Amino acid sequence: IGPHVAAADAAMAQVPDGASVLTTLDLLAPLAARTDTYWIGNSGNPRTQYIVFDGLNSDYSPAIKNVPAFITSLYPAGTYTEIYSTGDVYVFRLTR
Secondary structure, eight states: OOOHHHHHHHHHHHTTTOOOOOOOHHHHHHHHSSEEHHHETTOOOOOOOEEESSSOOOSSSSSOOHHHHHHOOOOOOSSEEEEEEEEEEEEEEEEE
C-alpha cells in the first residue's frame, strides 16, 4: 500500500460508523458501506457530520490547491474543524 492509500484509509478511519459524510468520488464507495454518504460534487447536499476530501483524486478540474480554504468557501468559517490531514487527504468535523 502506497502512502496516499494509507493516508486515505487513515482518514476514513476518523469517521465513525453511522455518521453522515460528504466526500470525494474516490472515497464514496468505501465510506458508503458504513455511513450515510454524499458526493461533494452534488448541489443540495445536507450538512453532514464529516467531510473527507482527497485532494489528489477529487475529480475537480482544476485540482483544489488549498483544501481547507475550499471547505471554508462552501460553508461559513467555523462550521467545520480540520481533524486530520496527511498529504492531500483531509477530514473535517462539523463544529458544534
